[in-house]
Amino acid sequence: MAADINARRIEDHRLLGESLGLLAPVAHDVVAAFYQQLFLDYPQVRGLFPATMQTQREKLLAAIIALVTHYDRPDRLTPALASLGRKHIRYGTQLSHYAAVGETLLTVLRRFAGTAWNDEYEGAWQRAYTFAAGTMMMAAVEAAEYGTPNRLAA
Numbered sequence: 001m002a003a004d005i006n007a008r009r010i011e012d013h014r015l016l017g018e019s020l021g022l023l024a025p026v027a028h029d030v031v032a033a034f035y036q037q038l039f040l041d042y043p044q045v046r047g048l049f050p051a052t053m054q055t056q057r058e059k060l061l062a063a064i065i066a067l068v069t070h071y072d073r074p075d076r077l078t079p080a081l082a083s084l085g086r087k088h089i090r091y092g093t094q095l096s097h098y099a100a101v102g103e104t105l106l107t108v109l110r111r112f113a114g115t116a117w118n119d120e121y122e123g124a125w126q127r128a129y130t131f132a133a134g135t136m137m138m139a140a141v142e143a144a145e146y147g148t149p150n151r152l153a154a
């Protein structure tokens with residue numbers, strides 16, 4: 001394990017694994033509910049995605065599992081997330097969409113976990129999403145595709 005990994009991240013790695021383990025039996029339902037909720041609350045992003053969402057659901061689930069599994073090795077996650085962030089420019093993703101996706105993800109995780117959810121899980125998922133989305137957004141910004149304030153606000 002790299003020396004610069006702090007105690008917070010090690011503990012978050014454990015919390016993420018534990019909470020994802022709780023949801024593992026219903027993981028496919030969680031991802032389906034995530035997109036359903038996202039499109040309900042933010043209909044403006046529906047058009048960015050393909051009509052049939054099966055493949056996309058599997059890709060998102062794989063990405064979440066990879067993030068949780070390797071969360072204790074951010075040095076390995078960062079290049080993949082940066083590349084994913086640059087790809088998202090081509091998908092038409094705006095920076096403002098990241099907050100919508102994060103909020104929806106947390107809402108759905110909370111709902112499925114029910115009484116098993118707690119403040120520690122909440123904090124760990126918020127930090128993990130902030131890390132993933134932050135890395136993606138930073139790479140997108142550095143690719144100089146989001147040049148104007150108008151695009152930031154769109």
Ligand code: HEM
Nearest residue numbers: 045048049050056059060063091093094097098101132133
């Ligand atoms: C941490 C945040 C996110 C993660 C981990 C994530 C993950 C992914 C992954 C793994 C893919 C598949 C890429 C591939 O096929 O190689 C994807 C595609 C896509 N994502 Fe995201 N994403 C995130 C945020 C967002 C946001 C904020 C939006 C905007 C609404 C978005 C919209 C899309 C779209 C439109 C596609 C392409 C769908 C298609 O045409 O097949 N994503 N995402």
